Amino acid sequence: xxxxxxxxxxxxxxxxxxxxxxxxxxxxxxxxxxxxxxxxxxxxxxxxxxxxxxxxxxxxxxxxxxxxxxxxxxxxxxxxxxxxxxxxxxxxxxxxxxxxxxxxxxxxxxxxxxxxxxxxxxxxxxxxxxxxxxxxxxxxxxxxxxxxxxxxxxxxxxxxxxxxxxxxxxxxxxxxxxxxxxxxxxxxxxxxxxxxxxxxxxxxxxxxxxxxxxxxxxxxxxxxxxxxxxxxxxxxxxxxxxxxxxxxxxxxxxxxxxxxxxxxxxxxxxxxxxxxxxxxxxxxxxxxxxxxxxxxxxxxxxxxxxxxxxxxxxxxxxxxxxxxxxxxxxxxxxxxxxxxxxxxxxxxxxxxxxxxxxxxxxxxxxxxxxxxxxxxxxxxxxxxxxxxxxxxxxxxxxxxxxxxxxxxxxxxxxxxxxxxxxxxxxxxxxxxxxxxxxxxxxxxxxxxxxxxxxxxxxxxxxxxxxxxxxxxxxxxxxxxxxxxxxxxxxxxxxxxxxxxxxxxxxxxxxxxxx
Amino acid sequence: xxxxxxxxxxxxxxxxxxxxxxxxxxxxxxxxxxxxxxxxxxxxxxxxxxxxxxxxxxxxxxxxxxxxxxxxxxxxxxxxxxxxxxxxxxxxxxxxxxx
Numbered sequence: 001x002x003x004x005x006x007x008x009x010x011x012x013x014x015x016x017x018x019x020x021x022x023x024x025x026x027x028x029x030x031x032x033x034x035x036x037x038x039x040x041x042x043x044x045x046x047x048x049x050x051x052x053x054x055x056x057x058x059x060x061x062x063x064x065x066x067x068x069x070x071x072x073x074x075x076x077x078x079x080x081x082x083x084x085x086x087x088x089x090x091x092x093x094x095x096x097x098x099x100x101x102x103x104x105x106x107x108x109x110x111x112x113x114x115x116x117x118x119x120x121x122x123x124x125x126x127x128x129x130x131x132x133x134x135x136x137x138x139x140x141x142x143x144x145x146x147x148x149x150x151x152x153x154x155x156x157x158x159x160x161x162x163x164x165x166x167x168x169x170x171x172x173x174x175x176x177x178x179x180x181x182x183x184x185x186x187x188x189x190x191x192x193x194x195x196x197x198x199x200x201x202x203x204x205x206x207x208x209x210x211x212x213x214x215x216x217x218x219x220x221x222x223x224x225x226x227x228x229x230x231x232x233x234x235x236x237x238x239x240x241x242x243x244x245x246x247x248x249x250x251x252x253x254x255x256x257x258x259x260x261x262x263x264x265x266x267x268x269x270x271x272x273x274x275x276x277x278x279x280x281x282x283x284x285x286x287x288x289x290x291x292x293x294x295x296x297x298x299x300x301x302x303x304x305x306x307x308x309x310x311x312x313x314x315x316x317x318x319x320x321x322x323x324x325x326x327x328x329x330x331x332x333x334x335x336x337x338x339x340x341x342x343x344x345x346x347x348x349x350x351x352x353x354x355x356x357x358x359x360x361x362x363x364x365x366x367x368x369x370x371x372x373x374x375x376x377x378x379x380x381x382x383x384x385x386x387x388x389x390x391x392x393x394x395x396x397x398x399x400x401x402x403x404x405x406x407x408x409x410x411x412x413x414x415x416x417x418x419x420x421x422x423x424x425x426x427x428x429x430x431x432x433x434x435x436x437x438x439x440x441x442x443x444x445x446x447x448x449x450x451x452x453x454x455x456x457x458x459x460x461x462x463x464x465x466x467x468x469x470x471x472x473x474x475x476x477x478x479x480x481x482x483x484x485x486x487x488x489x490x491x492x493x494x495x496x497x498x499x500x501x502x503x504x505x506x507x508x509x510x511x512x513x514x
Numbered sequence: 515x516x517x518x519x520x521x522x523x524x525x526x527x528x529x530x531x532x533x534x535x536x537x538x539x540x541x542x543x544x545x546x547x548x549x550x551x552x553x554x555x556x557x558x559x560x561x562x563x564x565x566x567x568x569x570x571x572x573x574x575x576x577x578x579x580x581x582x583x584x585x586x587x588x589x590x591x592x593x594x595x596x597x598x599x600x601x602x603x604x605x606x607x608x609x610x611x612x613x
Contacts, residue, residue: 078564078575078576081575081576081579084579085553085582085583086550088583089550089582091586091590092542092546092589092593093546095590095593095594096539096542096543096593100597211572212571213571215571215572215576216570216571229565229573229576230564230573231557231561231564231575235554237558238558238559241554241557242551245550245551245554249546249550269598269602272597273594276591276594279587283584283586287583287584290579501520501523502519502523504528504532505519505522505523505612509605511609511612
């Protein structure tokens with residue numbers, strides 16, 4: 001099969017241009033409505049549960065999960081399905097443990113919630129550190145991944161791709177703030193779900209719309225058929241799989257750019273609806289992606305998929321080209337590019353909010369800054385982080401950064417989640433305890449990943465890894481809780497304990513929520 | 515007659531609201547863990563079972579993988595039903611007492 005992937009493709013560029021044009025119009029509309037801090041960080045709390053559910057799904061269904069999992073299934077079969085399952089299970093946990101109290105207690109960022117009854121300064125600084133660690137790792141992974149994807153899809157040089165992504169993304173965030181990024185995510189989520197559904201239906205039509213036939217055809221593939229429907233090496237070490245599962249499940253509850261979206265809805269009930277809708281869309285997505293991957297394995301074939309990209313990331317696009325010609329591939333490629341843009345925009349806004357809302361306004365200015373000033377500082381922080389993102393993307397060119405998403409989730413699970421959860425439900429959680437938890441969690445997760453096979457052996461070329469597991473969550477997460485609990489018990493904070501009782505009206509009934 | 519914050523927070527009604535909420539949450543979270551990690555352990559320790567066919571071409575592995583996602587969604591749905599009908603009602607009642 002001849003593919004036009006890798007050469008600049010008129011249809012793709014046209015679709016992409018339409019998307020960028022349309023979303024910049026949305027940004028212009030949003031910019032006119034964005035004057036106050038509440039509007040810049042939280043879209044003026046004007047987003048409904050359903051819209052937020054779509055935005056959350058959009059933020060979460062990144063190019064990595066779409067192209068990456070489809071590719072993984074097309075090459076490795078069943079292992080890709082196991083991976084896909086893990087990506088969904090964090091959402092129910094988010095609903096049960098965090099979503100509503102988070103919305104009731106916080107204002108713009110998750111540090112607001114942790115700092116609610118504890119001493120502001122230390123918590124804000126620790127929370128900002130936790131946020132920036134996670135967001136940096138996630139952003140580097142997205143920027144590097146996107147650079148290579150865009151180069152593969154359009155044939156544009158890597159550095160140019162990075163700058164284009166950076167600049168368009170900065171437009172959304174700088175001018176339109178959260179309102180713009182929310183609507184960009186919603187648009188993108190609709191396009192992604194629509195595009196993948198069409199891809200699925202076109203593919204299934206070749207098998208009589210019977211997934212069973214797909215699995216049958218997979219088994220008949222020469223050489224690899226038998227292995228494709230069985231688990232392979234992904235869960236070779238169950239301890240590793242459990243650790244990864246913990247990171248994916250509870251890491252979601254500590255991802256700053258996801259948690260930030262909960263403040264865009266008016267109240268806790270809408271927050272609840274957001275998660276319900278998001279779980280539905282994301283669940284649907286991860287159910288159908290593996291089938292798309294299997295169909296690609298049959299119709300396109302492993303050889304062509306790996307020839308275009310060793311990692312298999314182009315499987316979905318090649319399938320789109322096969323089934324719908326260059327126009328359809330162009331559409332899917334544009335959607336993938338849009339996906340990258342939207343996710344990086346969300347990450348940038350959350351990093352900027354840590355710098356401006358948590359550090360500058362809450363720590364330096366002790367909460368006193370005019371609306372206009374808050375928005376101005378936020379915008380400066382956005383530019384700083386945007387430039388840093390572009391720079392890091394170019395710096396890390398060609399590096400194996402797949403581990404960085406795992407790192408981001410591990411730090412989120414170990415650094416951010418324990419402190420957030422403890423501060424909500426445990427009366428005796430003290431300032432020192434929360435800070436310790438954040439720092440111990442973040443640092444231990446980072447250190448253990450550096451000592452793990454993916455970095456110590458694959459990147460630093462040492463002989464054997466010092467820490468045997470690829471994902472540190474099973475160690476760093478409990479460690480963070482234990483340290484937080486011990487330190488809290490050693491340094492009781494009477495004032496915080498008293499406030500815990502008073503704040504219950506707000507936590508559970510939503511009275512006084514902002 | 516309006517009650518003080520202290521009175522409400524210590525009232526039996528409020529305390530039962532809080533404890534019910536966390537009981538429901540922890541039970542559902544526990545079930546989620548059982549479903550997901552049960553699946554992972556099955557994949558790790560009993561690959562033969564997953565390779566067994568159910569139907570003409572599909573095997574248990576594929577069915578269970580999808581089932582985990584569906585069950586996770588069902589647990590979410592259960593929480594939303596409980597919260598919308600039971601929890602919200604109690605919240606409204608308590609809010610009236612404050613006014």
